[in-house]
Amino acid sequence: MQRCSYPDRAVAIPLGVRRGNLHAGTVRLVELEAVRFRVPFGALDLATVAEFLGWARERIRSGSGVGVVFDLSDVEFLMAAGVQALVDLDSELARSGRALSVVGAAPIVVRVLDICGYSDRWIAG
Numbered sequence: 001m002q003r004c005s006y007p008d009r010a011v012a013i014p015l016g017v018r019r020g021n022l023h024a025g026t027v028r029l030v031e032l033e034a035v036r037f038r039v040p041f042g043a044l045d046l047a048t049v050a051e052f053l054g055w056a057r058e059r060i061r062s063g064s065g066v067g068v069v070f071d072l073s074d075v076e077f078l079m080a081a082g083v084q085a086l087v088d089l090d091s092e093l094a095r096s097g098r099a100l101s102v103v104g105a106a107p108i109v110v111r112v113l114d115i116c117g118y119s120d121r122w123i124a125g
Contacts, residue, residue: 034067034101035059039075044082053085060089066098069124073104078112086122 037059041048060068068089075082090100101124105113113119 033065034069035063035065036069036071036103037063038071038073042074043077043079044075044085045077045079046081049081049085052082053088056085056089057092060093067101068093068098069101069103071104072102072106072109075109076106078109083112083116083118086118090122 037056039052040055041052044052056070070086086100086102093100100122102113102122103124105123110119110123113122
């Protein structure tokens with residue numbers, strides 16, 4: 001798998017670029033500077049969402065960069081409260097011109113995001 005250009009394009013595309021809807025060699029979204037955080041919660045549900053939001057907002061404030069990437073490798077369980085927390089963070093970031101992405105999500109987490117209509121928007125890579 002090539003990591004710096006797409007095989008069907010002559011132009012090199014830098015790492016961190018989302019593939020979505022390339023038309024005539026243009027790129028829809030480029031994440032030149034993204035801050036990545038590994039989410040240390042096994043579940044994002046009603047019991048953990050307040051703590052997660054506090055943790056996430058603290059890191060978002062302390063970080064710089066155009067994008068914020070949450071590594072969900074440790075998250076095994078995602079409920080509606082967790083999805084709503086991600087929606088809230090996405091809205092807060094959008095107001096400051098930043099974007100939210102997630103990586104490393106377990107298949108069940110990806111499925112929940114897909115059912116809620118956010119997998120295409122947030123899942124990077």
